[in-house]
Amino acid sequence: MTAISRRAALRAVPVGMAACLVLGTGAAAADDATVKIGYAVARTGPNATGAGITTIPNYELWVDTVNKAGGLKMPDGSQRMIEVVEYDNRSSNEDLVRAIERLASQDKVDLILPPWGTGANLAIAPLMARFGYPQLAVTAVTDKAPDFAARWERSFWMLGGGHDYAAGLVDVLSQARDAGTINGKIAVVSVADGFGIDLITGARPAFEEAGFELAYDKTYPLGTSDFAAIMSEAQASGADSFVAFSYPPGSFGMTKTAQSMGYNPKVFYISVGGAFPIYPGVADGKAEGVMAIGGVDADSPAIMDYFARHEAFAGKAPDSWASAITYASLEMLAQAVERAGLDHAALAGELSTGSFDTVIGEVKLEDNQLRDLWWVGQWQGGAFRAVNPAGKEGASVPMIPKPDW
Amino acid sequence: MLTTTLILGLVLGGTYALLALGLTLQYGIARIMNLAYGEFALAAAFLAVALFQGIGLSPLLSLPGIAAAGYGAGWLLYQVMMRPLVARSGGGGRLETDSILATFGLLFLLQGGLLLAFGADFTSISHLERGVDVFGVPVAANRLIAFAICVLAGGALVAALRFTRWGLAMRAVALAPGSAPLVGIDVNRVARQGFALGAALAATAGASISMYQTFSATGGVVFTMKALVIVIMGGVGNVPGALAAGFALGLIETFVATAIDPGLTLAATFALFLGVLLWRPQGLFGART
Numbered sequence: 001m002t003a004i005s006r007r008a009a010l011r012a013v014p015v016g017m018a019a020c021l022v023l024g025t026g027a028a029a030a031d032d033a034t035v036k037i038g039y040a041v042a043r044t045g046p047n048a049t050g051a052g053i054t055t056i057p058n059y060e061l062w063v064d065t066v067n068k069a070g071g072l073k074m075p076d077g078s079q080r081m082i083e084v085v086e087y088d089n090r091s092s093n094e095d096l097v098r099a100i101e102r103l104a105s106q107d108k109v110d111l112i113l114p115p116w117g118t119g120a121n122l123a124i125a126p127l128m129a130r131f132g133y134p135q136l137a138v139t140a141v142t143d144k145a146p147d148f149a150a151r152w153e154r155s156f157w158m159l160g161g162g163h164d165y166a167a168g169l170v171d172v173l174s175q176a177r178d179a180g181t182i183n184g185k186i187a188v189v190s191v192a193d194g195f196g197i198d199l200i201t202g203a204r205p206a207f208e209e210a211g212f213e214l215a216y217d218k219t220y221p222l223g224t225s226d227f228a229a230i231m232s233e234a235q236a237s238g239a240d241s242f243v244a245f246s247y248p249p250g251s252f253g254m255t256k257t258a259q260s261m262g263y264n265p266k267v268f269y270i271s272v273g274g275a276f277p278i279y280p281g282v283a284d285g286k287a288e289g290v291m292a293i294g295g296v297d298a299d300s301p302a303i304m305d306y307f308a309r310h311e312a313f314a315g316k317a318p319d320s321w322a323s324a325i326t327y328a329s330l331e332m333l334a335q336a337v338e339r340a341g342l343d344h345a346a347l348a349g350e351l352s353t354g355s356f357d358t359v360i361g362e363v364k365l366e367d368n369q370l371r372d373l374w375w376v377g378q379w380q381g382g383a384f385r386a387v388n389p390a391g392k393e394g395a396s397v398p399m400i401p402k403p404d405w
Numbered sequence: 406m407l408t409t410t411l412i413l414g415l416v417l418g419g420t421y422a423l424l425a426l427g428l429t430l431q432y433g434i435a436r437i438m439n440l441a442y443g444e445f446a447l448a449a450a451f452l453a454v455a456l457f458q459g460i461g462l463s464p465l466l467s468l469p470g471i472a473a474a475g476y477g478a479g480w481l482l483y484q485v486m487m488r489p490l491v492a493r494s495g496g497g498g499r500l501e502t503d504s505i506l507a508t509f510g511l512l513f514l515l516q517g518g519l520l521l522a523f524g525a526d527f528t529s530i531s532h533l534e535r536g537v538d539v540f541g542v543p544v545a546a547n548r549l550i551a552f553a554i555c556v557l558a559g560g561a562l563v564a565a566l567r568f569t570r571w572g573l574a575m576r577a578v579a580l581a582p583g584s585a586p587l588v589g590i591d592v593n594r595v596a597r598q599g600f601a602l603g604a605a606l607a608a609t610a611g612a613s614i615s616m617y618q619t620f621s622a623t624g625g626v627v628f629t630m631k632a633l634v635i636v637i638m639g640g641v642g643n644v645p646g647a648l649a650a651g652f653a654l655g656l657i658e659t660f661v662a663t664a665i666d667p668g669l670t671l672a673a674t675f676a677l678f679l680g681v682l683l684w685r686p687q688g689l690f691g692a693r694t
Contacts, residue, residue, distance in 0.1 A: 044513075044517065045623055046623050046624075048520065048623050049527055049622075049623060051525065052526060189667070192668055218666055218667045219666075220667040221667075221668060221671035224670065224671075226417045226659075228416075228417070228545070228659075229409075229413050229659045229662040229663045229667070232663075233662075233663060249527065249618075252527065253619060256529075256545065256617065259531075259534055262536055273527070276527070278526065278528075281530070282529045282530075282619070283531070316526075
């Protein structure tokens, strides 16, 4: 004899769910002086990897840090705790756009933090502009940043473009060649996808202009998992420098392949993934001398403190490219709120013109873009140190040739 | 040059074929098109890495255990999730549609579980990475091992299906699930074994992939796609076909990458796939119906 019929149970489910929702929001809304911050990030789908490394841990660390310090400071000196509204965008731009619309019109959040990735940031830029929210597009790498910053005046682009990274690398290699350390031949491979294409189109003319010969120049499709053929061709090309404009799976795969076949170029450069904390493990502890995109001023106390806090909070070190910049963008946001309040126009104005004290040093945007970035880094003594631009304070001297694997 | 291409291509093809064996078995015998196949392989890969990093157990040593766990998981999954679908379909074509929908859901369930358990990070270990000289061509030891596992598992499977009584029952169920009970074959039991064996092969492939490839919790669909292409090319449910198609794919990709352009490997794969579908829609080794 069952006391509860299926129908009764079905009726009870929505009631119970509604009760939970009311209780949940009731608890959160108890203090109505909170600042509501919303974001829609990729918890699932192909972008979950990038968001899980660079974006989500930094958002959570920042909210935790601010709330433990008593909340966001307002211009009148009061403090308000942060309340987070988070959605999973499932790595789909349609879901992302819907979530942003919901955050803006239904949840009426005070601030919206951007999703991970260039495409995702571009997808929401018009919407953010329409609702008037400032957009700190920190994980978007695009050569069109100046156009975008002009088109959506409350958008901020903080990770440079493919040309910048390519030019930085050419600069490092030119100096090594002029010093007689490497020959004038380069073997370059690139992944046939957004950022890889950006990088190689920036690099080809820059290499030619610097007088390099591209002894091997091929692209490979996204999702390639076997690099044995490519690497043996690159090895046979007679180039001293191996350059890969690659995504993490490719960067890791090429590292392993180079090690197993005993390919020891004097310069071994990979792109995305080289700055990840797991890279030395991937390279079997032999990462010394490997170059990649990004880099940090590993001797700066602010960076050391940030790395330690990130590791304690998230259980893993941050990546040495976009993580610190992501965290810096949040510090900028907090300082701008303290000076200008939550009014979106005033806030955007402050972000655009103010200067901010962050983990990556003092930051001041130029035309709504962060230009004071590290382009090339290298593993030296267990840290991924920035080596280019060489003139920037905190730059390390590049180690060329790289020691053999 | 030619030996390099040949050897690298064969090794690559072996890793492809190994991935496809389980899927073709699951579809051929249990008639279940398992779209969560890649997630199965991924789960095994994560398990192998966790054992390697946790207690220093080499994936080579944990492989038999993982394969056995895969068999158990497949057995359980068939019993709990697939059996009702099989019973409902009454042996008709409905099972294929139902199983595709059900395993499509399972894909997200497994992916969510993997994300929760292992996070979204890329995972990659370095194990047996050193080069081994094969006729003057340096090949990574771990890939060579995957190739050997493929040849052993594939060969054993082909022989077992062809020459044993158990294999005869398997083939009978694959060929005529409606008539097999007439000669005293327990179709349910055989289909369950086939599905579980497929899961064990997926786990084997996953554990060997963990040694040389970077993967993340969201990348299972890539494995499923590759396996699916090979299975369809080789003839659905055909084990020697899957082996041949896997090797063909590896050889073609390597040949195109060295002789023409690495950018065209994907195009070459799908050109070959299209060609097979046009001229032999039943697959290279599939029987005409």
